Amino acid sequence: MNDRNTSDHQIFELDLADHEARRRTEVLAALGDAWDPIAVMEGEADAYRLLYSGLDAEQQATYDMLVAAGVLPASGQG
Template sequence: MFEFAVDLTAQEVLRQAQVLAVLGPDWDPVEVMRQEEAAYALLYSGLDAGQQRVYDDLVAAGVLPRRGDGRAAA
């Protein structure tokens, strides 16, 4: 038996550099998160009573994250 180890540090640094290069200098992670939250608010807005129950069940089961007061946006 012998110990086998691979140091992926250089490969990980290269991967991160490539990802950031593709994203470009104008990428704003805070704005991306803000837009994502707005999209979720829109997605779960205007639910009827049955849809709201399903939404509440999914939140209670941990499938969907709790947002605000736990109710879908009206």
């Protein structure tokens, strides 16, 4: 932490690198050894496919419009 005065302004600096490293360590410790990030990503992809499956024609047209506009990722890119 650095606190210094310059003219009428006070500059305050705080280095969060140590805090961020500790936070990441604690997150990984909380997730435990059984956490499988690949399985989580595959599960999210499966959920995305399920969410947008079985759309009727109007819903599909809306979905396609949202993908074209960049609001939603294209199928397989979520």
